Amino acid sequence: MDIIAYIGLGSNIGDKIGQLEKARNIINQCSNIKITRASSLYLTSPWGNTEQDDFVNQVIEVKTNLTAQQLLHRLQEIEIKMGRQRSVKWGPRIIDLDILLYGDEVINTQELVIPHPHMRQRLFVLIPLQEINKDLVFPDSGVKVEEVLISVLDREGNRGITII
Numbered sequence: 528m529d530i531i532a533y534i535g536l537g538s539n540i541g542d543k544i545g546q547l548e549k550a551r552n553i554i555n556q557c558s559n560i561k562i563t564r565a566s567s568l569y570l571t572s573p574w575g576n577t578e579q580d581d582f583v584n585q586v587i588e589v590k591t592n593l594t595a596q597q598l599l600h601r602l603q604e605i606e607i608k609m610g611r612q613r614s615v616k617w618g619p620r621i622i623d624l625d626i627l628l629y630g631d632e633v634i635n636t637q638e639l640v641i642p643h644p645h646m647r648q649r650l651f652v653l654i655p656l657q658e659i660n661k662d663l664v665f666p667d668s669g670v671k672v673e674e675v676l677i678s679v680l681d682r683e684g685n686r687g688i689t690i691i
Contacts, residue, residue, distance in 0.1 A: 529590040530630040531563070532598060533663075535643070535652050536585045537571075537623040543583035544568060544691070546609065546622050551587065553605050554624075560601065564588040566655030572687035579619045583691065586627065586655035595629040599639050602626065627652060631666040642667055647675050650688045 534554075538546035547568065555562050566586045573579045591598055602624040609622045627643045634641040642665055646652045653676040656663060663672045 529592055532589050532591055532595075532629045533627040533656060533660075534587050534589060534602065535623070535625040535627050535646070535655075536587065537582045537625075537651070538621060539573065539580045539582040540619050540621045547583060547585055549609065550605060550622050550624060553608070554587070554589065554602075557601060559593050560589050560591045560598070562587050562589050564659045566658045568691040569651055569655060570689050570691050571651040582651065584651040584655065586652060586659060588659055595626065595632060595634055595639060595641060598629070599626055627656065628663070628666070633667045648679065650676075650679060650683070650685070653679060654688060 536547050536550055538550075540546075551562060551565065554560055564587065569584045571582045571584050573582060593601065606622050606624055625643055626639070626641060627646050629641050632641060643652070646656075647665075653672060657672050657676050661671075661673050664670065665672065665675070
């Protein structure tokens, strides 16, 4: 049975747009993952560790028959294949692939937390997520993505993110 999942993509090293395109191509070549929708690309200020270059971010919707853990491992393999090195938390990266949502599942293990634990504070996730599915609901709270986005925009404004 296919599950709909949402994946956040980000890059702030080298050809950022090219890195996202390469990641999408590799994901789409996986026999058990198919991209069904993709948001626009967004230029965003770094989050967490702010002393680094801006990011290009995007959210994609995929259909997959992989479990959430299998999907995580496949995305980590793609990151490694593309040259990602995990040295600094929230530091610069060639590619970052995060599972944001996986069907209507709520997962909280040492290895994987879904919904993604920081996505409700990140405009670079909420704006593109709302762009591709404005009716999406967080499975752990029943709140629509659009409602969370409005709340964050009211609190922080639309600073630090522009569509490319």
